[in-house]
Amino acid sequence: MKHILMFGAGGKSSIFIVEYLSELVKEKNWKLTLCDRNLDALSAKIGNPSYIDYKTTDIIDNNKRSDLISSADFVISMLPAFLHNLVAKDCLNHSKNMVTASYVSEEMKALDEQVKEKGLLFMNEIGVDPGLDHMSAKRVIDEIHELGGKFSRFETFTGGLIDPKSDNNPLNYKFTWNPRFVVIAGSSGSVKFLQEGQYKYIPYHRLFRRTELIEIENYGMFEGYANRDSLKYIKSYNLEGIKTMYRGTFRRPGFSRFWDVFVQLGATDDHYTLENSDQLTFRSFINSFLVYHPNDSVELKLMHYLKLDYDSDIMSKLKWLGVFEETKVPLKNATPAQILQYILEQKLKLEEGDNDMIVMWHKFIYELNGKQYDRESSLVCIGEGSTHTAMAKTVGLPLAIYTKHFLEGRIKKTGVHIPITADVYEPVLKELEDHGIVFKEKVVEH
Amino acid sequence: MKHILMFGAGGKSSIFIVEYLSELVKEKNWKLTLCDRNLDALSAKIGNPSYIDYKTTDIIDNNKRSDLISSADFVISMLPAFLHNLVAKDCLNHSKNMVTASYVSEEMKALDEQVKEKGLLFMNEIGVDPGLDHMSAKRVIDEIHELGGKFSRFETFTGGLIDPKSDNNPLNYKFTWNPRFVVIAGSSGSVKFLQEGQYKYIPYHRLFRRTELIEIENYGMFEGYANRDSLKYIKSYNLEGIKTMYRGTFRRPGFSRFWDVFVQLGATDDHYTLENSDQLTFRSFINSFLVYHPNDSVELKLMHYLKLDYDSDIMSKLKWLGVFEETKVPLKNATPAQILQYILEQKLKLEEGDNDMIVMWHKFIYELNGKQYDRESSLVCIGEGSTHTAMAKTVGLPLAIYTKHFLEGRIKKTGVHIPITADVYEPVLKELEDHGIVFKEKVVEH
Numbered sequence: 096m097k098h099i100l101m102f103g104a105g106g107k108s109s110i111f112i113v114e115y116l117s118e119l120v121k122e123k124n125w126k127l128t129l130c131d132r133n134l135d136a137l138s139a140k141i142g143n144p145s146y147i148d149y150k151t152t153d154i155i156d157n158n159k160r161s162d163l164i165s166s167a168d169f170v171i172s173m174l175p176a177f178l179h180n181l182v183a184k185d186c187l188n189h190s191k192n193m194v195t196a197s198y199v200s201e202e203m204k205a206l207d208e209q210v211k212e213k214g215l216l217f218m219n220e221i222g223v224d225p226g227l228d229h230m231s232a233k234r235v236i237d238e239i240h241e242l243g244g245k246f247s248r249f250e251t252f253t254g255g256l257i258d259p260k261s262d263n264n265p266l267n268y269k270f271t272w273n274p275r276f277v278v279i280a281g282s283s284g285s286v287k288f289l290q291e292g293q294y295k296y297i298p299y300h301r302l303f304r305r306t307e308l309i310e311i312e313n314y315g316m317f318e319g320y321a322n323r324d325s326l327k328y329i330k331s332y333n334l335e336g337i338k339t340m341y342r343g344t345f346r347r348p349g350f351s352r353f354w355d356v357f358v359q360l361g362a363t364d365d366h367y368t369l370e371n372s373d374q375l376t377f378r379s380f381i382n383s384f385l386v387y388h389p390n391d392s393v394e395l396k397l398m399h400y401l402k403l404d405y406d407s408d409i410m411s412k413l414k415w416l417g418v419f420e421e422t423k424v425p426l427k428n429a430t431p432a433q434i435l436q437y438i439l440e441q442k443l444k445l446e447e448g449d450n451d452m453i454v455m456w457h458k459f460i461y462e463l464n465g466k467q468y469d470r471e472s473s474l475v476c477i478g479e480g481s482t483h484t485a486m487a488k489t490v491g492l493p494l495a496i497y498t499k500h501f502l503e504g505r506i507k508k509t510g511v512h513i514p515i516t517a518d519v520y521e522p523v524l525k526e527l528e529d530h531g532i533v534f535k536e537k538v539v540e541h
Numbered sequence: 542m543k544h545i546l547m548f549g550a551g552g553k554s555s556i557f558i559v560e561y562l563s564e565l566v567k568e569k570n571w572k573l574t575l576c577d578r579n580l581d582a583l584s585a586k587i588g589n590p591s592y593i594d595y596k597t598t599d600i601i602d603n604n605k606r607s608d609l610i611s612s613a614d615f616v617i618s619m620l621p622a623f624l625h626n627l628v629a630k631d632c633l634n635h636s637k638n639m640v641t642a643s644y645v646s647e648e649m650k651a652l653d654e655q656v657k658e659k660g661l662l663f664m665n666e667i668g669v670d671p672g673l674d675h676m677s678a679k680r681v682i683d684e685i686h687e688l689g690g691k692f693s694r695f696e697t698f699t700g701g702l703i704d705p706k707s708d709n710n711p712l713n714y715k716f717t718w719n720p721r722f723v724v725i726a727g728s729s730g731s732v733k734f735l736q737e738g739q740y741k742y743i744p745y746h747r748l749f750r751r752t753e754l755i756e757i758e759n760y761g762m763f764e765g766y767a768n769r770d771s772l773k774y775i776k777s778y779n780l781e782g783i784k785t786m787y788r789g790t791f792r793r794p795g796f797s798r799f800w801d802v803f804v805q806l807g808a809t810d811d812h813y814t815l816e817n818s819d820q821l822t823f824r825s826f827i828n829s830f831l832v833y834h835p836n837d838s839v840e841l842k843l844m845h846y847l848k849l850d851y852d853s854d855i856m857s858k859l860k861w862l863g864v865f866e867e868t869k870v871p872l873k874n875a876t877p878a879q880i881l882q883y884i885l886e887q888k889l890k891l892e893e894g895d896n897d898m899i900v901m902w903h904k905f906i907y908e909l910n911g912k913q914y915d916r917e918s919s920l921v922c923i924g925e926g927s928t929h930t931a932m933a934k935t936v937g938l939p940l941a942i943y944t945k946h947f948l949e950g951r952i953k954k955t956g957v958h959i960p961i962t963a964d965v966y967e968p969v970l971k972e973l974e975d976h977g978i979v980f981k982e983k984v985v986e987h
Contacts, residue, residue, distance in 0.1 A: 285813050290833040294816045296877070297830070298807030300746035305832065326816065361744030367731050370740045370772065384743070386751065387736040431742070 097125040097502050100163055102154060102182060103173030105131030107272060108196070108222070110482055111491030112171065112498075113141060119499055120146045130154075130163065140482075154178055165189045169502055171494065172197075179203065183217060190215060192501065196222030196494050198323075199511060207511040216506065220513040221497050223453060223489035224253035227527075228342075229328075229513055230493065230520035231472060231534050232457050236332055237517060244463035247338045251457045252309065252319040254345025255486050258477050259314065261449035265412050267347035269443045271451035271478070272486045278436045279365050280344065281320070288325040289340040297321055303355040308348060311456055311473050312535075319343035320351050331515055345454050353412050357435055359401055360384040365432035372429040376421045377438050380431075394419055416442055451478040453485040455534075467541040472534045489532065496526045543948050544572040546609055548600060548628060549619030551577030553718060554642070554668070556928055557937030558617065558944075559587060565945055566592045576600075576609065586928075600624055611635045615948055617940065625649060629663060636661060638947065642668030642940050644769075645959060653957040662952065666959040667943050669899060669935035670699035673973075674788075675774075675959055676939065676966035677918060677980050678903050682778055683963060690909035693784045698755065698765040699901045700791025701932050704923050705760065707895035711858050713793035715889045717897035717924070718932045724882045725811050726790065727766070734771040735786040743767055749801040754794060757902055757919050758981075765789035766797050777961050791900050799858050803881055805847055806830040811878035818875040822867045823884050826877075840865055862888055897924040899931040901980075913987040918980045935978065942972045 099120065104113055113129060120127045121144065128148040129137065138149050152159050154174060164170055164185040169192050172182045176197040183206055186193045190213050199219045210217050220226055228251050236246065257269045270277060286297040297305050306318045325342040329335060346354075357363050361384050369375065369383065378393055385396040394410075403409050413419065416438065424434050445451065455474040460467065478485035497514070500506055500522045507518070514520055527533075545566065550559055559575060566573045567590065574594040575583065584595050598605050600620060610616055610631040615638050618628045622643040629652055632639045636659050645665045656663050666672055674697050682692065703715045716723060732743040743751050752764045771788040775781060792800075803809050807830050815821065815829065824839055831842040840856075849855050859865065862884065870880050891897065901920040906913065924931035943960065946952055946968045953964070960966055973979075 285807060285810055287813070287816075291835070293825075293833055294829055295833060296807055296810075296813075296815070298746070298805075298810060300744070301805065301807065359744075359747065361731060361742055361747065364731055364742075364744060367733070367742075369742070370733075379739075383740055385741075387739055387741060389737070 097123070097168045098128065098166065099125065099169050099171065099498065099502070100128045100130065100167035101171040101173065102130050102178075103175075104129035105134050105137045106173050107484075108487050108490040109137075109173050110140070111488050112173065112495040113137065115492065115495035116498065117141060117144070117147060119495075125502075128163065128167065154181065157181075161185050161188070164191055167191060169193070169498065171195075171498065173494075176200065179219075186215070186217070187213065192216050194218045194221060194494055194498060194501075196220070196226055196490055198225060199513060203511055211510040214509050216501070216509055217511045218497060218501070218514065218519070219511065221494050221519075221523075222491075223255075223486070223493070224455070226493050226514065227474070227489055227532070228253055228455060228457075229515050230524055231455070231474070232459075233332060233515045234517075234520055234524060235457070235459055235470065235472060235536075236334065239459070239461050239463060240333065242463055244461045244468075245336075246334055246459060246461045248340075248458065248460035249332070249334060249337060250339065250341040250343070251455070252317070252343040252345045253453070253455045254317060254319075256345065256347065256452045256454060257445075258450035258452045261446075261451075262347075264442065265415050266350055266353065266443065268350055269445050269449065269451075270440065271445060271484055274436050274440055274443075275432070278363055278432045278439070281322075282363060282365070283323070286321040286323060286325075288321055288342070289329070289337070292338045294326070300358055303351040303358055306351045307343075309345075309456060311454060311475065314454065314475055316348050317345045317454060317456075318348045318351055319345050331513065339460075345456070349408065353409050356397075356401060356403075356409060356413065360397075362431045362435045365430045368428045368430050369434065372424060372434060373427045375424045375434065377418050377424065378421050380424060380434050380438070381418050384431075445481050447481075450480065451484045451486055452476065453478075453489045469539045469541065471537045473537075474532065474534045476532060488530070492527055492530055492532065493523050496523045542571060543569070543614045544574065544612065545615050545617065545944065545948070546574045546576065546613035547617040547619065548576050548624075549621075550575035551580050551583045552619050553930075554933045554936040555583075555619050556586070557934050558619065558941040559583065561938065561941035562944065563587060563590070563593060565941075571948075574609065574613065600627065603627075607631050607634070610637055613637060615639070615944065617641075617944065619940075622646065625665075632661070632663070633659065638662050640664040640667060640940055640944060640947075642666070642672060642936055644671060645957060649957055657956040660955050662947070662955050663957045664943060664947070664960065664965070665957065667940050667965075667969075668937075669701075669932070669939070670901070672939050672960065673920070673935055673978070674699055674901060674903075675961050676970055677901070677920070678905075679778060679961045680963075680966055680970060681903070681905055681916065681918060681982075682780065685905070685907050685909060686779065688909055690907045690914075691782075692780055692905060692907045694786075694904065694906035695778070695780060695783060696785065696787045696789070696904045697902070698763070698789040698791045699899070700763060700765075702791065702793065702898045702900060703891075704896035704898045707892075707897075708793075710888065711861050712796055712799065712889070714796055715891050715895065715897075716886065717891060717930055720882050720886060720889075721878070724809055724878045724885070727768075728809060728811070729769070732767040732769060732771075734767055734788070735775070735783070738784045740772070746804055749797040749804055752797045753789075755791075755902060757900060757921070760900065760921055762794050763791045763900060763902070764794045764797055765791050777959065785906075791902070795854065799855050802843075802847060802849075802855060802859065806843075808877045808881045811876045814874045814876050815880065818870060818880060819873045821870045821880065823864050823870065824867050826870060826880050826884070827864050830877075891927050893927075896926065897930045897932055898922065899924075899935045914984055915987065916982065916984045918982050920978065920980045922978060934976070938973055938976055938978065939969050942969045 130150045130152045134149045172179050172195045180202045281302045306320045322342045322344045325340050382393045453476040457472040459470040476485040576596045576598045580595045618625050618641045626648045727748045752766045768788045768790045771786050828839045899922040903918040905916040922931040
């Protein structure tokens, strides 16, 4: 009898985890406790079988959180990343194993020794990106290394985009996951990667002008920009000595250059609040980043500031979005990023009948037995409506499947980890195939 | 008998404080204790009179710091700003008054209630900028308010620059204070100001392209860029309802546009360290921010990236600085900002015989008795050599003079304050005139 406790169960990325684990605990006679601040929508979907408990808990309440964790055998945190640490410390105190889909934070990393001492395993980065990217890439890397091959290049891109069938706007983009993270994407620090043996660094305000174009068969062209620190995975992927290491994010071509308008203005800043933000309009919000002039229009000032032509693609996209309109912003004490998000949400929401799409693409160049090979792996996953999105599926299933295999005793290691070893990625990737998550591989000899 | 304790006494901006207070304690039969990590240079200058104690103390040592503070009557912190809080907490514990020349941090502000309860006064922002700017501007503002006037505009700029007689390089700039703060200037968050009733925000990566030109009689043209949050002083200056409020920093014309090259590259970033920084050269440092190409030169890539002409002023300044040379960077685990500082220090150090210059300029527009007035106040202070700089003088003397008047019982308030009331600015500004720190005023009726 195992008792699984899940925080953040009501979140957008949790539905596949909840459904998968409901089946699992039913079959095994285990128990599943689902926690979130609001569980009404979830319980309406899942119902009230005896093997599921709902707990409407504020995660910040130390006593309640600690009590819940002490009563569980295994803890899933699908909370916002900055809250994992609260859960992790309780898991350590009560000697419980846990899993998250988020990047390993410095605080999480610092727990490694203590986690090991208690014989526990805290698995992280086991969603889609990070997660599925690690597992699918590392499987190829380990395979080629075992054959005696040596990598000179690894590039990987993931994008949370829109099903081409639902793609009906000039940005070729809709919010398929938390819009907040889309607005602040890339702003958390300088981007680092390795290209032909040279370390390269891109500051945030240049990121969206340093893109590359990639074609994926049957799905057309994508545009990628660099994602965070690619260097830290060189060691964990066993790629020491590699010449090019690049992790990136996919958008459709043209998106990044358009997005750069907001970056240049400072409209994606999430670190300060605007004065009188609830008295702004979309137009005066844009104007607050432009030079003062008693008569010149916001349009002209913007075009001049960012060197845009009136008949440019970018200007027509801005007009379509409505950024020059005198529509009221109803947000008090809002940051630029929050207001921008509000403006974008008016036009970029998933509509009834829309599906999302996850695209992942890896490129490996390696030498094996004196020959050089190019290998591409790609995955395209299309969502099914606004709840069972491809995002929720590719974030949730890896974590849910991992949970099963861990609780069935198949994964033995201890410490703070990410899914880059065969004991983890083999069973997870194998079972993901049953759910239609299958990589297409293409190898070309040079 | 009073005992003054000064932390950071060995720093560049401390010499005038130490000299002023040495005289004071000698005359009054008081005592002065000077603390820093290294005091050799200072004690060589000041000597060892009976009324001065030297303490080579690590400020981080909680017990030693607390002991020192408990034995003093008044504490001066000329430490780096992030360390004031350690001193402030001990001052609160031991009920000691203190003073700093730094911006009031959130932590400092939060102590206000407790400081008041204990009947103490923690004075901050009483250097040059912030400090002398507050006092000289607020004196004018209070004067006009008393006459029944109303302000529509206040602009203020300060620059730590080079004496025109020592100005012999194409940047018209040398490091006259801590180079680190010059390199990261403006990067601490978005800039905010008010212009003609509109709130304006400039992100860091645009700051150095949003300048204005100002002429100061006999000293030529200066260029100003916006400095931090101007809005927060509207209330403390009693300027509610003003239409334009702008605080800025002076450079010589052309500097900001040149500096923007480093900002655009990301070379001023101080938040991450470069891989293998001690294997970089000036040239490969610049190249690490540019796109990879197997053959193209760093010069061409830079010119293309930032849209610079080969025969432009900016390119010739970059060449003069030596950024394209294969000179080794001898710094381990260095941030971009640290490496850039090293490169700049090769060419921008104060040389034997050089003097620095502080320039401060205020512009007020106000209505009084139905008429509109333009008023400008300006201050130019030229340093005397590499120790008795204008920077050290204008930072140190306001703080030192304040200390005297406070200890003589003339300043009675309690809490966390900045020098914007007549009880503080009147005696300080009056005595500064004896030291040649005099504002030139010019009033024109419209």
